[in-house]
Amino acid sequence: MSFLYEILAADNISPEDVEKEIGIIKQYLEELPQKALNLGVRILLAVVFLFIGVSLIKIIRRIVKKSLKRAGADVGVVQFLDSFIKVGLYIILGFMVAGGFGLDAASVVAVVGSAGVAVGLALQGSLSNFAGGVLILLLKPFKVGDYIKEDSQGNEGTVTEIQMFYTKLLTFDGKTVVLPNGTLANTSLVNVTAANFRRLDVTVGISYDSDIKKAKAVLTRLINENPLVLPDKDKVVVVDDLADSSVVLAVKCHVKTEDYWTLRGELLENIKLCFDEEGIMIPYPQLDVHMEKE
Secondary structure (H helix, E strand, C coil): CHHHHHHHHHCCCCHHHHHHHHHHHHHHHHHHHHHHHHHHHHHHHHHHHHHHHHHHHHHHHHHHHHHHHHCCCCHHHHHHHHHHHHHHHHHHHHHHHHHCCCCCHHHHHHHHHHCHHHHHHHCHHHHHHHHHHHHHHHHCCCCCCCEEEECCCCCEEEEEEECCCEEEEECCCCCEEEEEHHHHHCCCEEECCCCCEEEEEEEEEECCCCCHHHHHHHHHHHHHHCCCECCCCCCEEEEEEECCCCEEEEEEEEEEHHHHHHHHHHHHHHHHHHHHHHCCCCCCCCCCCCCCCC
16 A cells, blocks of 8 residues: 555645545445445346346236237227337336336436426327327227228238237238328228128120120129129129220129128139120220221
8 A cells, every 4th residue: 555655645645634545445445345246136136127027027918918808808909008018017117127226216207207398309209109099999990900091101901900109001912011000090091891891893894896785694693693792782784884995894792891802803704704605705905007098
């Protein structure tokens, strides 16, 4: 310690103050191993507490989801509440872990409260999405499993998840589209599968030389014989348009929502096959050129 005496003496510090300063340094060095040990124990306990907390959160979420499903809650409600509980419990766990290191949760809340305006502006989009999610669950413009088309960006697909801030759609080609709940709650959309049945409209053109009545009879027979067509709903075959190169016939019938695409594919295939058998021509666009002799 002689070098400390020399350094402090060089600064014209009295011997009493020198002794005091050296005593403080010696006490710090003596307590350092114990403080390091205490810090290491705190870190270890924090890791263990964090592991236990994460496991408990998973258990709580699992219990809540099972309870909601047992109560018959909608899938979207289950997903939304699960997302909300997850975020809330992880925030509480973070405060509890930080409290183990001497961080006062009340002080943190006070600081956040004093900075409420800035936090509110920063989280404005998230709060809007959260409110949108609540509106979606309350008003139920769609639910998990519905096929929707939203008008803002033209996205469409089957709803797979309704989370706290976002809704996920699965497209026909297997892509996942993530949409903010705020956007979905504040834009017009079409719920394609909301009803148990849909009307199927299929149009087909025949040449002007073909027999219209014969073609209508073929189309009527096809929809009457197909078991997927709902027999108690309206079924019509009409002339829809007199186009430039064809007479357009429209087939209109109703089908269960889940059978829509199956019936559409079957009708189009059977129409082509039956028209070929009956000699009814489906024309393709063509251009007639007339040459004038000079």
